[in-house]
Amino acid sequence: MIAFRQLALQRGGTPLIENADLMLHDGYKVGIVGANGAGKSSLFRLVLGGLVPDRGEVELSGGMRIAHMAQEIVALDRGVTDYVLDGDHALRATEQALAAAQASGDAHREAELHGQLEALDGYSARARAEQLLVGLGFVQQDLDRPLADFSGGWRMRANLAQTLFMPSELLLLDEPTNHLDLDALLWLEQWLTRYPGTLMLISHDRDFLDAVCAHIVHFDQRQLTLYRGNYTAFERTRAERLVQRESERVKQEARRAEMEDFVRRFRAKATKAKQAQSRLKMLERMEDIAPLRAESQFQFRLPSADKTSHPLLALDQADIGYADSPLLSGVRLSLAPGQRIGLLGPNGAGKSTLIKALTGELELLNGKRVAGEHLALGYFAQHQVDALDMKATPHLHVQRMSPKASEQEIRNFLGGFGFRGDDAFGEVGSFSGGEKARLALALIAWQKPNLLLLDEPTNHLDLEMREALTEALAAFDGAVLIVSHDRHLLRASVDDFWCVADGRVELFDGDLDDYRAWLKARLERERRSSDETEASNSEAKSDRKATRKAAAELRDRLRPLKKERDRAEKKMTETQARLEQVETKLGDSDLYEASRKSDLTELLRQQGELKSQLEDYEQQWLDAEEALETLEAELLADS
Numbered sequence: 001m002i003a004f005r006q007l008a009l010q011r012g013g014t015p016l017i018e019n020a021d022l023m024l025h026d027g028y029k030v031g032i033v034g035a036n037g038a039g040k041s042s043l044f045r046l047v048l049g050g051l052v053p054d055r056g057e058v059e060l061s062g063g064m065r066i067a068h069m070a071q072e073i074v075a076l077d078r079g080v081t082d083y084v085l086d087g088d089h090a091l092r093a094t095e096q097a098l099a100a101a102q103a104s105g106d107a108h109r110e111a112e113l114h115g116q117l118e119a120l121d122g123y124s125a126r127a128r129a130e131q132l133l134v135g136l137g138f139v140q141q142d143l144d145r146p147l148a149d150f151s152g153g154w155r156m157r158a159n160l161a162q163t164l165f166m167p168s169e170l171l172l173l174d175e176p177t178n179h180l181d182l183d184a185l186l187w188l189e190q191w192l193t194r195y196p197g198t199l200m201l202i203s204h205d206r207d208f209l210d211a212v213c214a215h216i217v218h219f220d221q222r223q224l225t226l227y228r229g230n231y232t233a234f235e236r237t238r239a240e241r242l243v244q245r246e247s248e249r250v251k252q253e254a255r256r257a258e259m260e261d262f263v264r265r266f267r268a269k270a271t272k273a274k275q276a277q278s279r280l281k282m283l284e285r286m287e288d289i290a291p292l293r294a295e296s297q298f299q300f301r302l303p304s305a306d307k308t309s310h311p312l313l314a315l316d317q318a319d320i321g322y323a324d325s326p327l328l329s330g331v332r333l334s335l336a337p338g339q340r341i342g343l344l345g346p347n348g349a350g351k352s353t354l355i356k357a358l359t360g361e362l363e364l365l366n367g368k369r370v371a372g373e374h375l376a377l378g379y380f381a382q383h384q385v386d387a388l389d390m391k392a393t394p395h396l397h398v399q400r401m402s403p404k405a406s407e408q409e410i411r412n413f414l415g416g417f418g419f420r421g422d423d424a425f426g427e428v429g430s431f432s433g434g435e436k437a438r439l440a441l442a443l444i445a446w447q448k449p450n451l452l453l454l455d456e457p458t459n460h461l462d463l464e465m466r467e468a469l470t471e472a473l474a475a476f477d478g479a480v481l482i483v484s485h486d487r488h489l490l491r492a493s494v495d496d497f498w499c500v501a502d503g504r505v506e507l508f509d510g511d512l513d514d515y516r517a518w519l520k521a522r523l524e525r526e527r528r529s530s531d532e533t534e535a536s537n538s539e540a541k542s543d544r545k546a547t548r549k550a551a552a553e554l555r556d557r558l559r560p561l562k563k564e565r566d567r568a569e570k571k572m573t574e575t576q577a578r579l580e581q582v583e584t585k586l587g588d589s590d591l592y593e594a595s596r597k598s599d600l601t602e603l604l605r606q607q608g609e610l611k612s613q614l615e616d617y618e619q620q621w622l623d624a625e626e627a628l629e630t631l632e633a634e635l636l637a638d639s
Contacts, residue, residue, distance in 0.1 A: 001059070003022070003023045004058055005058075007056035009042060009054055011039070011042060017053075020224040027197070029199040030226075031202075031217070032202045032216075033209070033218055033219070036462050041174055044174060047066070048066065064169045064170050065168045066172065067171045069176070076146065076148040078147055079145065080142065080144070080158050081129050083147055083162060084132060087162035091120050091125055094120060095117070112605075114607060114608045132165055135187040136184050136188070170197055175203060180485055183347050189211045199212070205458075205486055206488045215229070216234040304448060305450040311336050314335070315370075317367040319365040326365050326366075327353050329504070341494055341495075342481075342482050342496070342498070344508055352381070354505060375450070376451065378449030380444055384440050389428060390429035393426060393428065394442070397428075417442040437461055452479070452481070454480070457482070474493055491511075572614060572617045572621060575614045586603055
């Protein structure tokens with residue numbers, strides 16, 4: 001249980017929480033939502049003990065283990081799997097103590113530590129760590145590479161894997177989906193739904209919150225309000241409450257009328273079977289949450305260029321990649337006015353690479369890129385955000401593009417993106433990641449593109465800004481091509497999907513639910529193929545070993561070594577049988593009662609000794625077998 005009683009908290013003189021009462025029961029999966037700066041991350045710090053409340057108290061169940069992502073990674077020389085294993089401090093401490101006991105020859109202590117290691121599930125630890133990393137997108141051959149070899153985004157994935165690996169009853173995750181692609185996000189979603197403990201999750205991905213969380217805690221007017229249900233249920237309930245506020249009714253009704261007109265205009269366009277109907281449902285949902293949107297600080301449009309071309313942009317027999325090594329081959333596609341495309345595909349298949357080729361930023365290895373006469377391209381990617389002038393202001397960024405624009409015109413425009421009053425004149429270098437992303441989107445909108453190429457545009461954006469962007473994209477008259485792990489944005493903004501996989505770009509006949517099934521089937525095929533290859537290699541190895549053994553038996557000179565090997569094998573069998581008897585006794589639950597502590601200690605000692613003996617006999621067997629093989633090779637060479 002986690003209880004916040006009469007909680008009050010200020011940061012920098014600004015009240016964040018005032019006299020809040022909240023109780024979360026064990027096993028709750030809770031989404032934490034609210035405006036940026038409301039205090040969501042500070043709530044985590046209160047739970048972790050990094051902050052002390054100004055008033056009130058935070059109570060946690062006794063002995064509750066908490067897993068929380070570290071803010072920085074310092075052990076860059078660590079292999080990525082070892083870094084994940086470091087998350088289990090008890091496991092690492094037991095491993096170190098066991099190594100010390102083995103070095104000192106303390107068999108009794110060693111036996112105890114083997115028992116502790118087994119209780120910590122230590123013998124499967126590396127396999128479990130690797131499974132987490134693969135689920136989050138790492139490939140098998142990279143699992144022993146040092147963290148220093150990976151980019152910041154991949155280090156964040158390793159950090160997330162370490163957090164998930166930590167034994168815990170309470171898991172605190174602050175924006176875990178940042179830097180994840182759709183495949184890894186779907187895997188994480190399934191992992192968290194199976195997590196047996198209490199989860200507190202800060203996320204700006206509404207579909208992710210819907211799938212994982214059964215409760216929502218909302219920061220609103222310095223209070224913490226608990227809602228039962230997922231994010232969609234919270235949104236609907238809160239909208240209904242807002243409608244009841246008489247002082248807001250006029251503004252809400254005006255916004256509702258605007259949204260109803262918006263849906264009517266786009267309903268006529270939703271004529272394409274499955275994905276179009278999915279998009280239509282998302283547009284209709286906007287009517288239900290019109291009261292929420294009326295309160296939002298983000299209200300903007302994405303104006304389109306006056307002139308257009310048909311097609312706007314095309315690739316003809318394009319080979320796309322780096323250093324003469326095509327990632328995609330023979331790509332033929334065209335983007336027409338009004339077309340709305342979402343890019344799907346496994347991690348590393350080339351989605352971002354394709355967008356770079358479309359922008360002209362990445363030169364084609366072969367083929368042609370043909371731009372329409374009136375193409376006006378708007379391109380958003382993380383490096384566009386990083387390229388902002390950190391010493392300039394939002395106002396100056398716009399003014400540089402349009403020196404003749406009036407100050408009021410610029411301020412009105414920036415206000416729709418949340419830069420109101422003095423915020424429009426703040427230095428970009430002091431902005432958060434979300435504020436920088438908002439500014440980058442604003443600069444694209446100011447230029448009135450007729451083709452938008454968006455590579456993960458919602459990273460660092462909060463829920464309100466994501467909703468505003470979703471509305472703006474739905475109303476945008478130009479063409480759109482999006483790579484995003486935000487399924488809500490995709491459902492509301494695109495009519496068709498293209499799949500980037502196996503070196504090709506093809507139309508995907510289905511929606512996001514179909515893609516989930518396609519991805520699952522693909523992963524299953526890859527697993528079966530890997531298993532078949534491993535079995536084939538194992539069978540071939542076994543055949544070679546049998547051939548060597550048969551040849552050795554024909555030589556009298558091999559007999560002494562064979563006897564030594566057989567003796568070691570017999571000892572292994574006997575020791576293994578005794579070990580199994582001891583471990584059967586250790587499985588007796590009565591053994592762990594206080595009155596039988598001496599029996600338990602003795603059995604653990606025997607277990608440790610037998611395991612040590614078994615390792616010695618295994619090594620003797622291996623040495624004898626190796627000597628047999630060496631002698632056989634010499635005999636074959638002589639024959």
